[in-house]
Amino acid sequence: MxxxxxxxxxxxxxxxxxxxxxxxxxxxxxxxxxxxxxxxxKQEAFARLFAKRKLYQPTARFSTFLWRIALNACYDELRRVxxxxxxxxxxxxxxxxxxxxxxxLEDPHSEAAGNEEAELVRRALMRLxxxxxxxxxxxxxEGLKLKKIAEILEIPEGTVxxxxxxxxxxxxxxxxxxxxxPKTPMPRPREALVL
Amino acid sequence: xxxxxxxxxxxxVFGEAPAAEARRLEAHxxxxxECATEIAGWQRSLKMLDSWAVAPRPGARNIxxxxxxxxxxxxxxxxxxxxxxxxxxxxxxxxxxxxEASVRTALAADLERALARSEARLAALGEENSxxxxxxxxxxxxxxxxxxxxxxxxxxxxxxxxAEERLVNWRRDLETLALQTDQGLRQARFTMTQLAARxxxx
Numbered sequence: 001m002x003x004x005x006x007x008x009x010x011x012x013x014x015x016x017x018x019x020x021x022x023x024x025x026x027x028x029x030x031x032x033x034x035x036x037x038x039x040x041x042k043q044e045a046f047a048r049l050f051a052k053r054k055l056y057q058p059t060a061r062f063s064t065f066l067w068r069i070a071l072n073a074c075y076d077e078l079r080r081v082x083x084x085x086x087x088x089x090x091x092x093x094x095x096x097x098x099x100x101x102x103x104x105l106e107d108p109h110s111e112a113a114g115n116e117e118a119e120l121v122r123r124a125l126m127r128l129x130x131x132x133x134x135x136x137x138x139x140x141x142e143g144l145k146l147k148k149i150a151e152i153l154e155i156p157e158g159t160v161x162x163x164x165x166x167x168x169x170x171x172x173x174x175x176x177x178x179x180x181x182p183k184t185p186m187p188r189p190r191e192a193l194v195l
Numbered sequence: 196x197x198x199x200x201x202x203x204x205x206x207x208v209f210g211e212a213p214a215a216e217a218r219r220l221e222a223h224x225x226x227x228x229e230c231a232t233e234i235a236g237w238q239r240s241l242k243m244l245d246s247w248a249v250a251p252r253p254g255a256r257n258i259x260x261x262x263x264x265x266x267x268x269x270x271x272x273x274x275x276x277x278x279x280x281x282x283x284x285x286x287x288x289x290x291x292x293x294x295e296a297s298v299r300t301a302l303a304a305d306l307e308r309a310l311a312r313s314e315a316r317l318a319a320l321g322e323e324n325s326x327x328x329x330x331x332x333x334x335x336x337x338x339x340x341x342x343x344x345x346x347x348x349x350x351x352x353x354x355x356x357x358a359e360e361r362l363v364n365w366r367r368d369l370e371t372l373a374l375q376t377d378q379g380l381r382q383a384r385f386t387m388t389q390l391a392a393r394x395x396x397x
Contacts, residue, residue, distance in 0.1 A: 026249045035249065117246040125247075139209060140244050146211055161202035168208065169201070172236040175243055 017046055024070045030137045031074035033126040045070040067152045124174040132167035135160055198230055208237055
């Protein structure tokens with residue numbers, strides 16, 4: 001990153017992209033619930049990274065800087081979608097979840113489509129408020145420690161813990177009916193859906 | 196019963212709680228059905244999250260993975276072949292002697308063939324060179340002959356020209372001499388006539 005910052009070294013930047021594009025794409029896909037948008041947001045995140053390269057402080061970890069940029073790109077996209085939905089439907093902001101945010105809860109092009117359980121999970125995550133979804137995605141899917149998440153989000157670790165507890169409680173409420181249903185129609189976690 | 200705060204459960208569920216804290220929370224779970232039910236629900240939810248997998252980018256998967264699979268398959272076939280060969284092979288010494296004899300015979304035959312080919316090539320090369328030399332000699336000789344012939348013709352023509360010129364000169368000289376002789380005769384006759392006339396008058 002230092003070479004990118006001081007010499008505008010494009011080959012060094014290409015190496016950074018190569019190293020980080022998959023984690024960033026996964027994060028963006030899960031934050032917005034759509035693989036195509038996830039790919040676009042990944043591009044947006046790296047464009048922003050290059051534009052903001054001078055702002056990077058070598059005292060902080062590069063990954064923290066990059067996760068933050070990617071998350072901000074996701075938040076911007078979610079806000080854009082919400083504004084569009086509000087202006088189209090003339091609906092006020094929902095207190096919780098994405099019911100009123102216009103996110104495609106029934107997205108036919110969803111990468112989870114075709115696997116019932118995966119689609120349920122995707123929809124449940126999309127119904128969680130951003131702040132809860134963020135901590136869940138970073139911890140469970142990207143394997144970041146709670147302390148690291150606190151550093152990325154610039155909040156105390158205790159706040160991350162309480163958001164995580166709230167996220168898990170809400171998620172469980174959303175998914176709970178599945179736990180009690182008979183397992184016949186539901187594909188067991190026999191294999192992770194690959195899209 | 197005093198329940199732990201909700202946010203205390205997050206590090207525990209993800210295995211990040213310090214050991215003492217983890218023991219305390221586990222002990223509470225054993226005695227509190229309410230908390231145990233809730234945490235079990237969280238854990239089921241987390242497990243369920245795994246069903247939503249995001250695939251790697253298609254380009255990387257479609258190209259690299261098949262190549263890797265083929266490479267593994269090729270390596271397995273090769274390894275099986277080597278193992279089978281080792282199991283069914285005769286003793287190393289016999290095999291070495293057999294291979295050595297076979298290689299010697301093959302090398303000798305190859306060498307003979309190579310020599311025969313070289314000789315034939317050299318002979319063909321000599322014949323070809325001779326033909327070329329003869330052709331060059333003939334061409335040179337013919338050129339020299341032509342040159343000589345032309346020089347001879349030129350010389351003869353020159354001699355002829357000189358002879359003709361000399362003949363013309365001789366003829367001119369003879370004509371001049373004849374003319375002068377005629378004039379001398381005429382003058383002598385005239386003189387004789389005058390002398391005769393003078394004698395007659397006397």
